[in-house]
Amino acid sequence: MIDRKAHAVWQGNGKSGTGHLTTQSGVLKDQPYGFNTRFEDKPGTNPEELIAAAHAGCFTMALAFQLQEAGFAATEMTTESIVTLDKEGAGFKVSKSALTLTASIPDIDQATFDELAHAAEKNCPISKLLNAEITLKATLKQG
Structure with missing residues (x-):
């Protein structure tokens, strides 16, 4: 069995809050995500x-x-x-x-x-x- 991890941190509410994603491999490190990256095509993931x-x-x-x-x-x-x-x-x-x-x-x-x-x-x-x-x-x- 192989386990892989990712970590999400979120601060604030749904629309104006911000989050960061980090993966075990480090390919994503504190990569920003939020409402604007999800629904408005802003930079981030x-x-x-x-x-x-x-x-x-x-x-x-x-x-x-x-x-x-x-x-x-x-x-x-x-x-x-x-x-x-x-x-x-x-x-x-x-x-x-x-x-x-x-x-x-x-x-x-x-x-x-x-x-x-x-x-x-x-x-x-x-x-x-x-x-x-x-x-x-x-x-x-x-x-």
């Missing part, structure tokens, strides 16, 4: 953008392994993920992640490519996460 990056990267790597097992190697694969955030009642929900793949793979036929790509899409860990059990451990500090 947002959870949906990070999910899109994770899904595109995970799927593409999963396909590389699918191809390897089938005896193929990609010259290049490029995947875009568009994560959609929809209004739901008083809040929002992530309703979909649309993957778009462009690949150059020598000596593969269309049927094999389609089969392997669909298997990677269904079985990459982030695809599974988007339909996963969520657990929460919440601690309220007094004072």
